[in-house]
Amino acid sequence: MLVLAHSGITLGAAVLVNGALSKSRPTHIPSSKILSASNPATNPRTSWLISLANRVDIRILLVGSLLPDIIDKPVGQFFFRETFSNGRIFCHTLFFLLVITLAGLHLYKRNQKTWLLALSFGTFMHLILDQMWLTPRTLLWPLYGWSFKRADLSHWLEGLLASLITEPSVYIPEIIGALVLGIFLWQLIRSGTLNNFIRRGTIQKIED
Numbered sequence: 001m002l003v004l005a006h007s008g009i010t011l012g013a014a015v016l017v018n019g020a021l022s023k024s025r026p027t028h029i030p031s032s033k034i035l036s037a038s039n040p041a042t043n044p045r046t047s048w049l050i051s052l053a054n055r056v057d058i059r060i061l062l063v064g065s066l067l068p069d070i071i072d073k074p075v076g077q078f079f080f081r082e083t084f085s086n087g088r089i090f091c092h093t094l095f096f097l098l099v100i101t102l103a104g105l106h107l108y109k110r111n112q113k114t115w116l117l118a119l120s121f122g123t124f125m126h127l128i129l130d131q132m133w134l135t136p137r138t139l140l141w142p143l144y145g146w147s148f149k150r151a152d153l154s155h156w157l158e159g160l161l162a163s164l165i166t167e168p169s170v171y172i173p174e175i176i177g178a179l180v181l182g183i184f185l186w187q188l189i190r191s192g193t194l195n196n197f198i199r200r201g202t203i204q205k206i207e208d
Contacts, residue, residue: 001129001173002164003066008177010065010125011058011184018055019048049187050203056118057201064122068092068130077153085150092132093141097123129173 052058063070068091076084090096100123104116132139137149163170188194188203196202 001126002160002170004177004181005170005173006065006069006126006129006177007062008180009129009173010122011062012176012180013125014056014058014061014121015048015052018052022048022051049184053201053203056114056121058118058197058203059201060115061118061122064119065126067119067123068096068126076148077156081153084148085153086138086148087151087153087156088130088132088135088138089148090141091123092127092130092138094127094139095141097127 069087071091072089073087076089077087097120100116101120104114104120107113107116127139135149137144141148164174165171185194188197191203193203196204
């Protein structure tokens with residue numbers, strides 16, 4: 001999976017999970033802070049998206065969806081290539097997921113902060129989309145030993161680009177992710193909340 005698939009599908013999954021858990025009831029925002037009742041963002045069709053944004057910072061969720069690659073790719077493929085020769089190492093493990101999930105639960109219980117849980121959900125989706133169960137030595141590290149399986153990275157970029165054209169398992173998820181992100185971006189532009197989202201993670205027009 002590549003960037004669009006990881007981020008777009010993770011966002012879509014988070015919206016659906018949050019909507020199912022909250023039974024389509026968005027977190028309450030005082031009406032005095034909403035500038036316009038006709039704001040497209042208040043449309044019932046997008047209430048699950050609004051509910052998610054009121055519970056977690058979607059910007060952090062999107063970072064979480066890419067977090068394992070953000071850390072592992074530079075470490076395993078560039079900075080310590082001779083040591084690891086693999087772009088899926090520590091942050092593609094169940095151990096890493098459990099650590100940030102437990103830390104996120106502790107932070108939420110103590111301070112009602114959800115940012116670490118958002119990273120945790122994003123990481124969980126990343127492991128699912130990468131089908132990490134197919135490489136149990138990495139997923140269950142360090143149960144099978146402290147080292148990671150080495151990969152041939154001599155032509156990894158060429159292979160990656162070729163897979164975008166030749167492998168449905170790569171380009172179909174990318175298309176789905178692009179559609180989800182496109183719809184989300186269009187919603188932000190249509191409701192006039194793109195700047196609010198970039199600056200504060202908000203998808204409603206809120207008075208300063």
